[in-house]
Amino acid sequence: MASQKLRPNIYWVGAVDWDRRLFDELIPLPDGTSYNSYFIKGSEKTALIDAVYPPKEGELLKHLKELDVERIDYVIANHAEQDHSGAIPRILELYPDAKVITNPKCKTMLMDLLLIPDEKFTTVEDNGTLSLGDKTLRFLYVPWVHWPETMFTYLEEEKILFTCDFLGSHLATSDFFVTDEAKTYEAAKRYYAEIMMPFRSFVRKNLEKIEDLDIELVAPSHGPVYDNPDFILDAYQDWASGEVKNEVVLLYVSMYGSTGKMVNFLLDALIKRGITVKPFNLTKTDIGELAMALVDTATIVIASPTVLGGPHPDVVHAAYLVNAFRPKARFAAIIGSYGWGGKMVDKIGELLSNLKAEMLEAVLVKGHPRKEDFRSLENLAEKIYNKHKEHRIIKS
Ligand code: FEO
Secondary structure, three states, X not given: OOOEEEEOOEEEOOEEEOOOOEEOOOEEOOOOEEEOOEEXXXXXXXXXXXXXXXXXXXXXXXXXXXXXXXXXXXXEOOOOOHHHHOOHHHHHHHOOOOEEEEOHHHHHHHHHHHOOOHHHEEEOOOOOEEEOOOOEEEEEEOOOOOOOOOEEEEEOOOOEEEEEOOOXXXXXXXXXXXXXXXXXXXXXXXXXXXXXXXXXXXXXXXXXXXXXXXXXXXXXXXXXXXXXXXXXHHXXXXXXXXXXXXXXXXXXOOOOOHHHHHHHHHHHHHHHOOOEEEEEEOOOOOHHHHHHHHOOEEEEEEXXXXXXXXXXXXXXXXXXXXXXXXXXXXXXXXXXXXXXXXXXXXXXXXXXXOOOOEEOOOEEEEXXXXXXXXXXXXXXXXXXXXXXXXXXXXXX
16 A cells, blocks of 8 residues: 555555454454554654564555655654564664664663664653654653553644554554544454453553643554544543443353353343343354453353363363453353363363452353253343342443
């Protein structure tokens, strides 16, 4: 894709990765992604904001050539992760007078990760500024969204906030600005769930930090640019808030059908009570979809058969991720079956140590569920309903 003009003398010079389907060898990318890099030409100095993923550095260099960029004075590193910083060493080779502008934490990380020498850096303070002549860059420290060194850059005269990962989306699109809000909302929520949700308290703090900033454009380093900043800022406020929805995320694996029957029964019992249920068969689940469902859910139920004395390995994987994502769910329960013993419930419980949710009584069945087991599941559904009601998650 050709370089794009964002405003006079401000250009997108990044790369769209249409074909990438996996990030960090972990996160599915159903819509590809982009690595956004921005070139700013001031009356006296020039700056490049973030670089790109190394396999895509040819595209960044092609754009700089298209724009006849002969000099880069500053390379702004908002984040050390290599999908944005990986091409910086190549930029420094081609533009040897350029200085890398970042915070001290990011500097040490870039020295460790990319072996960039100390003399290439100039560090900036929180709220510090850098003049490009007729344009001024202001730097805001916003740690832990999602690494400890993350920073925003605010272009004062144009009121553009460059947020790197924050507010971004894994969305490869030829539309430079958001045109399809529904699609972007979905991609941004998936991105938030996978990347930012574990750092929800920092998300809230950093949203507060930019609350009074006059922002006309939000330019993240993944996905389209927001010319209606409130669209994404309001969405983040909502996702990072303490509010949960009248929903149950039901994660399960069934081998011979006993756990499956329990899952189906519980699902119906919850739906009968007006609760939205999002079931995920973990042998087939896209973890991005699962992460998204965890953003708002009030309750998580994990259902597993017993395998070699513990949960099914796909349940272990999912429970590990749920624990790492730290969703704001208020309640959780474990259900499942066993043949002759084991510690399936205890082992899942141990995997959920980060979860602040109240654990409801487990329902564990020997072999095929019987009448009394279905009664226990009915009771669990009623308990969940009552908890949602008591905590005003059910509004009526
Ligand atoms: Fe897009 Fe944290 O890197």
